[in-house]
Amino acid sequence: MHSPLLSVLIPAKDEAGNLPSLLDEISLALADIDHEVIVVDDASTDGTWEFLTRRAAEDDRLRPLRHAASAGQSTSVWQAAWAARGEWLATLDGDGQNDPADLPQAFERARRGDVTLVAGHRTNRRDDWLKRVSSKVANRVRAALLKDATPDTGCGLKVIRRSAFLSLPYFDHMHRFLPALIRAQGGVCVSVPVNHRPRGAGRSHYGLNNRLWVGLVDMVGVMWLRRRSRLPAAINVQTPTTAEPASAGEESLP
Template identity: 60%
Template sequence: MCPALSASETHRPVPPAVAPAISVVVPMRNEGPNVAALVAEIGAALADVPHEILCVDDGSTDDTSAQLREAAARFAVRPLRHARSCGQSAAVVTGVRAARAPWIATLDGDGQNDPADIPKLWARARAEGESTLVAGWRTTRKDTATKRFTSRVANRVRARLLGDATPDTGCGLKVFSRALFLELPPFDHMHRFLPALVIRQGGRVVSEPVNHRPRLRGVSNYGTLDRLAVGLVDLLGVMWLQRRWQRPRLEP
């Protein structure tokens, strides 16, 4: 079981007077070189909107925590830190639970997702309604050929077995209502199956093309073989969840 946040290394600034309209949740592990630039881009993308940025440090061993504390002095950042690494999904869950806005945007901490796409996805989410998840679709990926190939295969297999009809479930850039997310069952690696979980809960999923950029700083914390190994087990688990739950409908 993943431990609670580290009290000694969790920075909780005084909430602003104006409640945020959207909370941006960014899971990070050893992304110290990316903190300053990414936070600045998020702030610029949402400059005209009351917002907060919840950067969840998932037990980093580099200077991510120090970089987040510095960023909090300049931007609407709320750094949170796990006492030890619990995984990307745990970081997302921690951020969403701590968020104060009714709408959530998530993106990866490596700088490959473009924060400039957040307003577009958020507008689509508000138009579609609170029961809809808007998933980013990296139509032109800036990754290695191996990563692109394995992701393409994984997306096809997931779509076939889970019926989530989402071309890019692995894109970290997503927008959804906080209430919708909190209805989903939390588990390790759940972030890879959010479309299927939302559909299981009775919601809808739509995809929106987004920009994708090459990684400029740091190194990936996830290996291809690691993702494939745990992905199969997780896929079977989500299939089990789908078959073990029928959403009840009340009679009029």
């Protein structure tokens, strides 16, 4: 079974209008990087799964997965991470607003070895006013309470070593708090500016209720997790010493 260097994880719900061009852009951006793409269809009803199965028959780097019932973005990413074969993971939203052209730079930054997570920072948001305002409020509150030193945790473009991601506690909406969870375990996060684009087709599945208010409730849970964490914990390992050979006339113990 082939193990690529990078696995690109994409949660998608009713994104049949955006996935064709998004997958084309990923192939172009990562042409020089050994990679696979795992798209999790979160119980779409618009033909997303039909498109993915057709595309996978022509592209062996694409591995589509599907939920029979919608399970959400975090569950989609978490299950894709467990199914991934790459040493590194990159995440992108399925709506095409993240630019795959930013992946090589983010991946190269992650591979320097001095950080655990590279998070995209959308410096020029291309969303409507409601999403911009709710994200700004949530980011300010989160930064004040969690002190995760990350200006834009909601950006879908992130790069992380697979082993580090799989060590994190799983819960619904965890994808919004990856920097705080990483830092709670002694990891290092860095943000890099990335492009942001208007949604090409379909509509957003997030609004004020399931973006801002739910995020504030989840933040309390993450604060509890951070408070209860004792990682990293220093540990000493006893190094076995080589026994001296028995002197003449002595019998070695078994």
